[in-house]
Amino acid sequence: MHLSSYEDLRLRLFSKEITCEEVVRFYLERIDRHKDDNIYITVFHEQALERARSLDRKLRDGESPGKLFGLPMAIKDNISMKGGRLTCASKILENYESVYDATAVIRLEEQDALFLGKTNMDEFAMGSSNENSAYGNVPNPFDKNRVPGGSSGGSAAAVANGLAMVALGSDTGGSVRQPAGFCDIVGLKPTYGRISRYGLVAFASSFDQIGVLARNCDEAALVLEVMAGKDGHDATSSYHAVNDYASEMATVSVEGLKIGVPKEYFPDSLNSDVASIVKGKLHELRDKGAELVDIHLPDSEYAIAAYYILVTAEASSNLARFDGARYGYRSEHSEDLSAMYINSRSEGFGREVKRRIMLGTYVLSAGYYDTYYKKAQQVRRVFQDRYREALEKVDVIAGPTSPFPPFGIGDKTENPLEMYLADVFTVPASIVGMPAVSVPLGFDSINLPVGMHLICNFFEEGKLLGIAKYMQRSL
Numbered sequence: 085m086h087l088s089s090y091e092d093l094r095l096r097l098f099s100k101e102i103t104c105e106e107v108v109r110f111y112l113e114r115i116d117r118h119k120d121d122n123i124y125i126t127v128f129h130e131q132a133l134e135r136a137r138s139l140d141r142k143l144r145d146g147e148s149p150g151k152l153f154g155l156p157m158a159i160k161d162n163i164s165m166k167g168g169r170l171t172c173a174s175k176i177l178e179n180y181e182s183v184y185d186a187t188a189v190i191r192l193e194e195q196d197a198l199f200l201g202k203t204n205m206d207e208f209a210m211g212s213s214n215e216n217s218a219y220g221n222v223p224n225p226f227d228k229n230r231v232p233g234g235s236s237g238g239s240a241a242a243v244a245n246g247l248a249m250v251a252l253g254s255d256t257g258g259s260v261r262q263p264a265g266f267c268d269i270v271g272l273k274p275t276y277g278r279i280s281r282y283g284l285v286a287f288a289s290s291f292d293q294i295g296v297l298a299r300n301c302d303e304a305a306l307v308l309e310v311m312a313g314k315d316g317h318d319a320t321s322s323y324h325a326v327n328d329y330a331s332e333m334a335t336v337s338v339e340g341l342k343i344g345v346p347k348e349y350f351p352d353s354l355n356s357d358v359a360s361i362v363k364g365k366l367h368e369l370r371d372k373g374a375e376l377v378d379i380h381l382p383d384s385e386y387a388i389a390a391y392y393i394l395v396t397a398e399a400s401s402n403l404a405r406f407d408g409a410r411y412g413y414r415s416e417h418s419e420d421l422s423a424m425y426i427n428s429r430s431e432g433f434g435r436e437v438k439r440r441i442m443l444g445t446y447v448l449s450a451g452y453y454d455t456y457y458k459k460a461q462q463v464r465r466v467f468q469d470r471y472r473e474a475l476e477k478v479d480v481i482a483g484p485t486s487p488f489p490p491f492g493i494g495d496k497t498e499n500p501l502e503m504y505l506a507d508v509f510t511v512p513a514s515i516v517g518m519p520a521v522s523v524p525l526g527f528d529s530i531n532l533p534v535g536m537h538l539i540c541n542f543f544e545e546g547k548l549l550g551i552a553k554y555m556q557r558s559l
C-alpha cells in the first residue's frame with residue numbers, strides 16, 4: 085500500500101477503495117517489522133483494529149466523517165490516554181495507567197483520528213537524543229548509528245519510517261523541532277497556550293507545549309487546528325480564536341516576504357554543510373522575490389543558560405509528585421518513610437532527570453534564588469522584548485534547526501553541556517513562547533537531513549506554516 089498523503093488516504097477511504105482496517109493492518113505490520121528500533125513503547129494492536137472497524141462502520145452507515153477520519157497517528161508517551169500505559173520512558177512510571185484522556189487526544193478522537201500506539205522519548209522529555217530513555221535508543225532513520233534527536237525521537241522516527249502518518253510530540257525547548265530536523269520531517273511547536281496541556285505530563289509548565297510531527301505542512305496545520313483552542317482544564321490555554329490555517333497558508337506569498345536573518349543564528353562554529361544548505365535556501369527565496377533582512381537578536385547562548393535554570397527549577401517542583409507513595413514505582417527495601425521516598429526516587433529516575441532535579445532545587449534555594457532564578461526570569465523578559473521588536477520589522481525569523489546534523493549514538497552522553505547545546509537554535513522560541521517550525525531542506529554531503537527553523541509572531545501558525553511550505557523540499 086502506498087499512501088502519498090493524508091488527502092490521498094482520505095479519498096481512497098471515501099471511495100471505498102480501501103478500509104480503515106486495511107490501513108491499520110498495514111501500519112501494524114510495518115511497526116512489527118521495525119520492532120528492534122524501539123520506536124514504540126506500547127502498540128495498540130487490538131484497540132487500533134477495533135477502532136478502525138468502528139470507523140469503517142461509521143462510513144458504511146453514512147454518518148459524516150470527521151476532519152481526521154482514519155488518520156493513523158502515534159502519540160508520545162508523556163500524553164495521557166485513559167486506561168493505557170503512560171511511562172514517560174521512565175522506570176518510575178513503568179506500570180502506571182492513565183486515568184483520563186488528554187484534551188488534545190479527546191479532540192483528535194472526536195474528529196475520527198486513529199491511534200496506533202505510544203512512542204519512545206527521553207525520560208520525562210529531558211534530552212535531545214532519545215538516549216535518556218529507560219526503553220532503549222532509537223536509531224536515526226537515515227543512519228542507524230546516529231540519534232533521531234529528542235526528546236520526541238520515537239515520534240519523529242515513527243513518521244519518518246512510515247510507522248504513523250502524523251505523530252504528537254511535546255516541545256519544551258525544541259523536542260519536536262530538533263528531532264523533526266534530524267529525521268527529515270516537519271515539526272511544529274505552536275504558540276504557548278495554543279493547545280491545552282491537560283493530560284501532558286509536566287516537565288516545565290511555562291514552556292511545555294504539545295506539537296505536531298508530520299510529513300508536510302498541510303497535515304501539521306490540519307491536526308493543529310483540531311487540537312487548538314481554549315480548554316477549561318488548562319488555565320494557561322488561550323482564548324485566542326482558532327484560525328482557519330489552510331486559508332491563512334494559502335494567502336502567503338514569497339513576493340515581498342521579509343525574512344529576518346539573525347547573525348547570531350549563523351555563528352562561525354556552525355557546521356559548514358548546515359550553513360550552506362540553509363543559506364542556499366534563503367538565497368533561492370530571495371531570487372523569487374523575498375527580502376532577506378539582517379537582524380540582531382540576543383545571543384542564543386544566554387537563552388540556553390536561562391533555559392536550563394528555569395526548566396530545571398520548574399522540573400524540580402513538577403517531579404516532586406513522583407515519590408513512591410502516589411504514583412508508580414516504589415522501592416521494596418526501605419526501613420522507614422523517608423528512606424522509601426529516597427530509594428524510590430533514586431531507583432526510579434534516570435541520571436539526567438536526577439541531575440535536573442538537583443540543579444533545579446539548587447537554583448531555587450535561599451541565597452541562590454536571586455542570583456540564578458530571578459536573573460534567568462529577567463533574561464527571559466529581554467528575549468521576549470527583542471523578539472517582539474524584531475518581528476515588527478520582519479514576517480519571520482529564519483535559521484538552522486540544529487547547529488550540526490544528527491550525531492552518533494553515545495557521542496554526547498558523557499557531556500551534558502554539549503548535549504544542551506543541541507538546542508541552541510530552538511530554545512529561544514520556547515523562552516519567548518512564539519510558534520516555530522522545523523522544515524526539511526535536504527541532505528548534507530554524507531546524506532544526513534538538514535532542517536530550517538522558522539519563528540513567527542504569537543498565534544501566527546497559519547502564516548508560519550504557509551512560509552514553511554515554500555521552503556520544504558518536495559518529498
Ligand code: GLN
Pocket residue numbers: 209210211212234235254255256257258259260287395507
Ligand atoms: N533538549 C531540551 C531539554 O533537554 C528540550 C527538551 C524538550 O523540549 N522537551 O530540555
